Amino acid sequence: MEAKAIIMAIIGFFLLFGGLAFSIGIAWYHNKISIKNNGKNN
Amino acid sequence: MKERDQWQNRSVFIMAAIGSAIGLGNMWRFPYIAAQNGGGAFMVPYFIALITAGIPIMILEYGLGLRSQGSANIALGSINKHLRFIGWFAILGACGINIYYCMVMGWTWNFLFHIGDISQWAVDVNSSKAHFFSDILNTSKGPWEFVKIHYNLLLGLFATWVTIWLIIISGLKQIGKILLFMVPFPVILVLILLVRGLTLEGANVGLNYYLSPDWSKLADPQVWLAAYGQIFFSLSVGFGTMIAYASFMPKDTELPNSAAITSFSNCAFSFLSGLAVFSILGYFAVATNIPIESISDSGPGLAFVVYPAALAKLPLWIKFFALLFFLTLLIVGIDSAFSLLETVSAALRDKFGSSRFKSTTIVAVISFILGIPLATSAGIYLLDIIDHFIMSYVITTVAILECIVVGWLLGSKIFCAEVNLNAEIRIGPSFSFMIKYLTPIILFSIMTMSFLKEIEKPYNGYPFSAILIFGVGSLLILLILSMILANNKTENEEKQEALIKDETEKGV
Numbered sequence: 001m002e003a004k005a006i007i008m009a010i011i012g013f014f015l016l017f018g019g020l021a022f023s024i025g026i027a028w029y030h031n032k033i034s035i036k037n038n039g040k041n042n
Numbered sequence: 043m044k045e046r047d048q049w050q051n052r053s054v055f056i057m058a059a060i061g062s063a064i065g066l067g068n069m070w071r072f073p074y075i076a077a078q079n080g081g082g083a084f085m086v087p088y089f090i091a092l093i094t095a096g097i098p099i100m101i102l103e104y105g106l107g108l109r110s111q112g113s114a115n116i117a118l119g120s121i122n123k124h125l126r127f128i129g130w131f132a133i134l135g136a137c138g139i140n141i142y143y144c145m146v147m148g149w150t151w152n153f154l155f156h157i158g159d160i161s162q163w164a165v166d167v168n169s170s171k172a173h174f175f176s177d178i179l180n181t182s183k184g185p186w187e188f189v190k191i192h193y194n195l196l197l198g199l200f201a202t203w204v205t206i207w208l209i210i211i212s213g214l215k216q217i218g219k220i221l222l223f224m225v226p227f228p229v230i231l232v233l234i235l236l237v238r239g240l241t242l243e244g245a246n247v248g249l250n251y252y253l254s255p256d257w258s259k260l261a262d263p264q265v266w267l268a269a270y271g272q273i274f275f276s277l278s279v280g281f282g283t284m285i286a287y288a289s290f291m292p293k294d295t296e297l298p299n300s301a302a303i304t305s306f307s308n309c310a311f312s313f314l315s316g317l318a319v320f321s322i323l324g325y326f327a328v329a330t331n332i333p334i335e336s337i338s339d340s341g342p343g344l345a346f347v348v349y350p351a352a353l354a355k356l357p358l359w360i361k362f363f364a365l366l367f368f369l370t371l372l373i374v375g376i377d378s379a380f381s382l383l384e385t386v387s388a389a390l391r392d393k394f395g396s397s398r399f400k401s402t403t404i405v406a407v408i409s410f411i412l413g414i415p416l417a418t419s420a421g422i423y424l425l426d427i428i429d430h431f432i433m434s435y436v437i438t439t440v441a442i443l444e445c446i447v448v449g450w451l452l453g454s455k456i457f458c459a460e461v462n463l464n465a466e467i468r469i470g471p472s473f474s475f476m477i478k479y480l481t482p483i484i485l486f487s488i489m490t491m492s493f494l495k496e497i498e499k500p501y502n503g504y505p506f507s508a509i510l511i512f513g514v515g516s517l518l519i520l521l522i523l524s525m526i527l528a529n530n531k532t533e534n535e536e537k538q539e540a541l542i543k544d545e546t547e548k549g550v
Contacts, residue, residue: 008082041458
């Protein structure tokens with residue numbers, strides 16, 4: 001596989017799955033805070 | 043008023059939205075569009091389109107559903123009663139799409155039944171083509187040659203409608219449980235196909251074609267429009283589905299980050315599918331000594347002709363991998379199809395106060411009957427024409443109007459304030475800019491381009507009469523029905539709209 005194709009695969013993976021992981025991370029963090037403050041899962 | 047159904051929790055709601063957004067387009071459209079529009083370089087406009095149009099319009103639809111706790115007709119009608127028509131246009135568009143979408147699932151059922159002898163009918167691309175067009179579809183020469191109803195297709199159509207009808211009448215709690223299987227399962231199947239593809243000789247040829255960047259393409263505005271079009275058409279927005287799904291959540295639900303999770307999941311699945319598709323196509327190109335460019339295809343041509351031919355060339359476990367592939371198609375399709383059925387069923391429940399069973403059964407039976415012409419020899423032509431007109435005009439028009447309504451009529455500041463009450467990621471002026479200017483302008487450009495092409499020559503070279511009757515005719519029917527439904531308001535609709543207006547004025 002060409003090097004530039006590998007780099008684009010990594011960039012595509014990083015942007016899309018990274019974005020997804022980041023969003024899930026934010027949701028998880030807020031959920032944790034919410035449980036801590038209210039004892040309630042949102 | 044009856045108590046409205048609700049998802050069990052936010053995770054189920056997001057799962058449902060992801061299931062709705064991920065459909066056949068992710069598997070059979072994205073890889074081809076990416077390869078044709080700069081390969082790896084396409085990731086740049088695609089990602090920008092996701093951030094600047096995909097996620098904002100998803101937030102917009104979620105917001106409309108959540109604030110109104112109703113379907114698209116209620117959501118828009120509560121802003122202004124004259125806007126109820128836009129909601130119905132979206133809902134009926136969803137109904138129209140589902141009529142032919144279920145037929146595609148019907149084809150998939152047929153392929154599942156023919157997996158046993160895939161090595162015979164998929165010897166090469168030509169024999170695979172003959173199998174699809176002659177054995178399965180029995181196509182005639184044009185859209186006016188119906189010839190007869192093919193019972194294999196009718197049975198496939200029936201199986202799909204029964205499946206999605208059973209899912210929807212089971213209620214939101216059961217749907218939530220079904221989604222826990224239906225959403226992750228295709229991802230696992232695609233991963234298995236990907237691992238198989240990557241371990242084949244020649245996979246690099248396909249992946250180079252899919253991912254090698256052609257940076258010069260970024261200067262071409264058509265590539266940017268293709269990226270925005272791909273994002274827009276793959277997110278299931280403009281159908282009223284996301285509005286209906288969000289309306290099944292309590293009013294304090296978080297929206298912007300939920301929209302981001304849904305949109306990123308959808309795009310990540312597309313990217314993964316591209317890898318699975320092109321790794322196996324690369325192997326096929328090398329094994330048969332055919333240039334990858336000539337076998338790269340999109341739509342049914344990829345899923346029902348080229349890919350089966352490629353799978354039939356695998357050294358081992360051909361039937362197993364063919365089963366995985368068609369199962370994936372079926373599951374991603376059924377997720378989307380039942381979300382479209384739920385959209386229409388929920389709108390009828392909101393309007394007439396009917397039960398879930400009654401409204402779903404009525405919609406399913408009528409849609410099945412309307413889909414019967416698609417099981418004739420002219421079916422694929424009718425499907426192609428209707429799909430083109432609904433996607434290019436109905437859905438795009440609805441999305442443009444939604445942006446105008448929220449951005450200008452309701453006011454993006456009010457909308458942002460409502461959404462930000464429970465937001466994990468706050469939205470503000472950049473969101474307002476996107477829905478007031480950027481998204482509607484781009485969508486309008488996409489629609490205008492499609493319209494100009496239409497004037498130049500009839501879509502796909504079909505006879506003008508067929509375009510007029512099946513294409514323009516479908517649009518007119520949807521338009522007239524939307525007007526009738528919007529003008530004949532029921533007590534339920536009025537009560538719900540008045541309630542939302544009251545709450546908005548009081549700032550609840």
